[in-house]
Amino acid sequence: MDATPEERRKSENLNVGYDSATRLWDVIVKYSGPESGLAGTGIQVVPLLGGYAVVTLPESEIDAYSDRVQVEFMEKPKHLYFELFQAKERVASGQCRPAEMD
Numbered sequence: 501m502d503a504t505p506e507e508r509r510k511s512e513n514l515n516v517g518y519d520s521a522t523r524l525w526d527v528i529v530k531y532s533g534p535e536s537g538l539a540g541t542g543i544q545v546v547p548l549l550g551g552y553a554v555v556t557l558p559e560s561e562i563d564a565y566s567d568r569v570q571v572e573f574m575e576k577p578k579h580l581y582f583e584l585f586q587a588k589e590r591v592a593s594g595q596c597r598p599a600e601m602d
Contacts, residue, residue, distance in 0.1 A: 523560075524556050524557065524558055525559055528552060528553075529555050530573050531570045531572060537568070537570055538553060542561070543556070543557040543558075543561065543565070544557075551572075555574075562574075
């Protein structure tokens with residue numbers, strides 16, 4: 501998130517979760533306590549299971565948001581093609597077996 505705009509333009513991975521038109525970030529947040537304190541002006545929250553949420557917020561609010569008491573950590577999303585590629589490698593190498601049907 502500390503990357504310069506030029507660095508983001510050059511890298512597909514650094515720009516994941518960032519909308520340059522609106523200057524908003526989608527970040528994954530691990531939080532504790534009530535989710536009611538996660539939203540705010542210009543901040544949208546989509547709660548997930550297990551105390552996680554996807555938070556959309558302005559780039560200028562990231563540092564202050566990470567300092568909130570209920571926020572345990574934040575990370576930016578990643579491209580799924582890395583995970584897909586690794587899964588395909590496991591299947592191709594025979595490391596994965598299909599689930600048994602009952």
